[in-house]
Structures are given as structure tokens and as C-alpha cells.
Amino acid sequence: MKLTHPQVHSCQRTTQERFQAFTLIEVLIASSVLAVTLMGVLAICSNGLRIARALQHTHVDAGTVAAWTYNMISLTNRLEEGVDGGNFSEMVGDLYPDAIWQRQITEVGSNGLYRVDFLIRYSVEKKPLESQLSMLVYKPAGSPGRR
Secondary structure (H helix, E strand, O other): OOOOOOOOOOOOOOHHHOOOOOOHHHHHHHHHHHHHHHHHHHHHHHHHHHHHHHHHOOOOOHHHHHHHHHHHHHHHOOOOOEEEEEEOHHHHOOOOOOOEEEEEEEEOOOOOEEEEEEEEEEEEOOEEEEEEEEEEEEOOOOOOOOO
């Protein structure tokens, strides 16, 4: 009598030989986590690009001229009534080629208080814009710039 082992076909698997695989739910959860992560990264990148694009278009404001004027007044100690203006080439070179500024200095009272009004005209993407600023400057009666 010959004993033979029962043959196991290759398509039949015993419980010990089962392959471990991901279920459909696990794959869907992993895909959704990946999608949310990628959307966050894309949002950060697009926000950075938007900010970089906005920084490329610099705008002129009256504060630039006011700071320059106040610096000149403090260096020369001269403040005279009148109107003057110009472009930005003497302050910042060719950074704002189409921008012009106007400054009007008027004495507010007899105590050496002056009002300085600034007006800046410029254009952004062929749209004309204006920026205005007023400041008060005190120069006492003994100042050499006083008339």
C-alpha cells in the first residue's frame, strides 16, 4: 500500500499562506489624506506667488516725499513758504519714471508752525492715481530759515 500526500493545487491556499493586502477603505483614507496634504501645499505656493507678484508692482506714496522733505529740512534748517515740485529722479533715480510730486508750505501761525502739504501723481497699469499727505513742522522764530 502506497501512501500519497494529498495534492494542493496552486490556486488553493491554506490559512497560513494568505497574503496581507490593503482594504478598499484603507486605500480611500490614504488617498484622501494625500489629497488634503497636496491641497495645503498648493495653497501655500499660490499664496507665495500672489505676494511676490504684488511686490513687483511698487506704488508711490506721499510718505516717500514727506520723509525726504523732512530730512532736507532737518539738514538745512530752512523752511520757506511756497510751492515746489518735481519728479522722483533726484530722490530714487528711475524707480518711478512717471510719478511727479508737489509740495506746498504755508505758515499756520506767527509762532513758527508750518503746514506742509504733499501731492503725488502717478499711474499704475495706465490708471492715474493720487496720494496726499499733510504734516506740521515747527521752526521757532530764531531759526535761520525764517523770513
